Amino acid sequence: MTGDRLGTLTKLRRLLSLAWSWVTRLVEALLSTSWRLRRYLVRRLFSSLVSVAGVVSLTFVLLHLIPGDPVDNLLGEDARPQDKLELRRCMDLDQTLPVQFGRFTKSIVDGTLGYSCPDRKVTVAQRIKKALPPTVTLAVAAMAVALCLALPLGIVAALKARSRWDAALTAVALLGISIPSMCLGPLLLYLFFVQLPWFPGPSSEDSGSLRGLVLPAVMLGTHLMAMLARMTRSSLLDTLSEDYVRTARAKGLPPWKVVLKHAMRNALLPVITVAGMQFGALLAGAVVTEKVFARPGLGTLLLEAIAQRDYRVVQGLTLVIAVMYVLINLIVDVLYAAVDPRIRV
Amino acid sequence: MSPPSLGSKKRWSLPPLGAAAWLGALLLLLLLLIGLVGPLVLSSSPSAQDLDHLLEGPSGRHWLGTDENGCDLLVQMCYGARLLLGLCASVVSLCLGLGLLIGVSAGYLGGWLDEVVMRVIDVLLAFPGILLNIAIVALVPKAGVGVLIFALAVNGWVGYARVARAQVLRVREQEYVLAARSVGCSPWRVMVRHILPNIWSPIIVQATFGFAGVVLVEASLSFLGLGPPVPYTWGSLLAQGTTFFWRTRHLVLVPGLGIALLVLGCNLLGDGLRDYVDPKRSRAR
Numbered sequence: 001m002t003g004d005r006l007g008t009l010t011k012l013r014r015l016l017s018l019a020w021s022w023v024t025r026l027v028e029a030l031l032s033t034s035w036r037l038r039r040y041l042v043r044r045l046f047s048s049l050v051s052v053a054g055v056v057s058l059t060f061v062l063l064h065l066i067p068g069d070p071v072d073n074l075l076g077e078d079a080r081p082q083d084k085l086e087l088r089r090c091m092d093l094d095q096t097l098p099v100q101f102g103r104f105t106k107s108i109v110d111g112t113l114g115y116s117c118p119d120r121k122v123t124v125a126q127r128i129k130k131a132l133p134p135t136v137t138l139a140v141a142a143m144a145v146a147l148c149l150a151l152p153l154g155i156v157a158a159l160k161a162r163s164r165w166d167a168a169l170t171a172v173a174l175l176g177i178s179i180p181s182m183c184l185g186p187l188l189l190y191l192f193f194v195q196l197p198w199f200p201g202p203s204s205e206d207s208g209s210l211r212g213l214v215l216p217a218v219m220l221g222t223h224l225m226a227m228l229a230r231m232t233r234s235s236l237l238d239t240l241s242e243d244y245v246r247t248a249r250a251k252g253l254p255p256w257k258v259v260l261k262h263a264m265r266n267a268l269l270p271v272i273t274v275a276g277m278q279f280g281a282l283l284a285g286a287v288v289t290e291k292v293f294a295r296p297g298l299g300t301l302l303l304e305a306i307a308q309r310d311y312r313v314v315q316g317l318t319l320v321i322a323v324m325y326v327l328i329n330l331i332v333d334v335l336y337a338a339v340d341p342r343i344r345v
Numbered sequence: 346m347s348p349p350s351l352g353s354k355k356r357w358s359l360p361p362l363g364a365a366a367w368l369g370a371l372l373l374l375l376l377l378l379i380g381l382v383g384p385l386v387l388s389s390s391p392s393a394q395d396l397d398h399l400l401e402g403p404s405g406r407h408w409l410g411t412d413e414n415g416c417d418l419l420v421q422m423c424y425g426a427r428l429l430l431g432l433c434a435s436v437v438s439l440c441l442g443l444g445l446l447i448g449v450s451a452g453y454l455g456g457w458l459d460e461v462v463m464r465v466i467d468v469l470l471a472f473p474g475i476l477l478n479i480a481i482v483a484l485v486p487k488a489g490v491g492v493l494i495f496a497l498a499v500n501g502w503v504g505y506a507r508v509a510r511a512q513v514l515r516v517r518e519q520e521y522v523l524a525a526r527s528v529g530c531s532p533w534r535v536m537v538r539h540i541l542p543n544i545w546s547p548i549i550v551q552a553t554f555g556f557a558g559v560v561l562v563e564a565s566l567s568f569l570g571l572g573p574p575v576p577y578t579w580g581s582l583l584a585q586g587t588t589f590f591w592r593t594r595h596l597v598l599v600p601g602l603g604i605a606l607l608v609l610g611c612n613l614l615g616d617g618l619r620d621y622v623d624p625k626r627s628r629a630r
Contacts, residue, residue, distance in 0.1 A: 048471075051471035054465075054467070054468030062480065066485050174609060178557075178612060180561055182564065182568040183600075183602075183604070186590050186597050187597070280473045291569060302476070306479070306480070311484075314480055321473065325471060
């Protein structure tokens with residue numbers, strides 16, 4: 001019993017020290033080294049800012065170019081002219097476009113993102129803040145599902161390349177890429193909620209619990225899982241034919257060590273990059289998932305805002321999602337540059 | 346070494362694509378045939394009601410079952426295939442044309458045009474495109490099919506432009522381009538007659554995958570109930586089916602399977618074409 005505990009303790013300590021060595025390496029790479037990395041950082045940061053500014057202006061222009069009067073849409077053609085005027089003033093539609101854009105920029109700077117219109121009680125920022133956690137939780141869970149399934153599947157497929165296992169896993173991956181999520185979601189519900197009551201469904205009381213997260217995460221993560229599994233397979237196959245892997249094998253290392261410690265470390269890089277860049281796609285895909293499972297979140301808020309022609313919420317959501325998207329890409333790029341010196345050019 | 350061109354006319358023979366790619370091509374051909382021939386062969390109209398058989402599963406009378414109005418799902422799927430394929434083909438060709446025009450001229454002419462194009466591409470890539478599609482489709486009042494195509498093409502050209510630009514940069518300094526330029530060909534002529542024929546294989550590959558992407562986005566938009574109602578596209582059939590999901594499954598399964606097969610066909614064909622065009626990558630297979 002004590003020996004067992006001691007064993008796990010040393011294992012834990014070893015794992016911790018490994019993780020710590022990675023962290024120190026990363027920090028060292030970020031801080032110490034050359035002006036090159038720093039210059040790269042500054043340039044990436046600047047281009048990210050430009051991208052966000054571009055997205056914001058683009059959505060503003062597009063939303064205001066769209067023909068049709070949101071006031072008529074909201075109140076109906078035969079509303080009282082007085083109400084119409086009031087709403088128009090509230091939405092800033094009585095101003096010229098540059099003034100509107102100026103006010104929009106100001107609302108970004110002061111962090112409110114404006115008010116939703118007929119009643120000026122709640123700021124858009126507050127509404128988004130409330131809707132953000134469920135969607136981010138869902139996306140993180142979907143990412144976890146995708147990675148936890150994709151990595152083992154991809155590794156097995158690569159190690160057993162051109163075998164029956166490989167063919168079966170390739171077929172699974174192709175299926176995962178092809179099946180539309182709005183078909184997969186109801187199917188999952190039917191199988192694991194109606195037929196086998198393993199997980200809560202949209203109407204259940206505990207649909208907000210961790211167990212309720214499983215089915216939506218699987219629905220959202222399947223497509224990414226299939227993509228990543230295919231990438232892991234081809235990336236690992238590429239690295240397995242490298243010289244250093246042969247050297248590691250020739251040294252007599254156990255096969256699992258060769259694969260996991262020598263080959264995977266390099267094979268993982270492109271997979272992690274794609275996973276990071278696809279996180280934004282998960283946020284967007286959550287619109288469909290939230291509708292299928294009747295969950296609150298950014299997607300539900302977006303559909304609500306569109307139904308009410310609430311331009312400010314649509315603009316604010318675009319901004320928030322673009323910032324998150326760009327930020328994640330930036331972090332992935334910087335980590336990549338810190339880990340792999342060949343990237344900093 | 347330049348990749349083999351897909352359209353070499355020297356001697357006509359089937360390109361060695363591999364069984365999976367042929368399977369994909371066959372699938373696509375089959376679905377195209379369903380869309381083209383199905384509505385001609387089937388005698389009844391997709392809105393014809395059979396009121397004695399509402400929400401019934403597949404049977405001898407209705408091979409794929411009926412919906413809540415007693416309409417035959419098989420007939421609807423056939424009409425939907427025609428609409429869906431037409432819609433997606435027009436979106437992809439619009440994106441392809443735009444992307445080629447922008448990407449090739451940015452890559453060949455360079456300078457400020459290239460700078461601007463790359464910035465715009467960066468902006469469009471800094472954002473999940475489907476949200477842009479949703480916003481346009483949903484907020485345009487009384488949107489028609491044209492708006493839907495436009496909304497899908499707004500960010501769809503980016504992929505093609507990027508691939509085209511990268512390819513142009515690859516061939517721009519090659520002898521035949523310099524030769525064409527030195528005998529006094531106009532930039533336009535160089536681009537269309539000399540560069541374009543040499544770069545389009547990877548772009549065709551991109552289009553194959555792009556088609557699958559458009560199918561999925563269209564299905565998502567229909568499912569969310571946004572945009573113009575395009576009756577009988579598989580996405581909208583699927584969306585209608587989900588409202589009756591608790592009573593019967595076939596209204597979701599049949600359109601879902603149709604979409605999955607279409608996307609699968611595109612992916613299989615695209616994988617095969619990519620390995621054929623870029624043999625370096627096929628080493629991993």
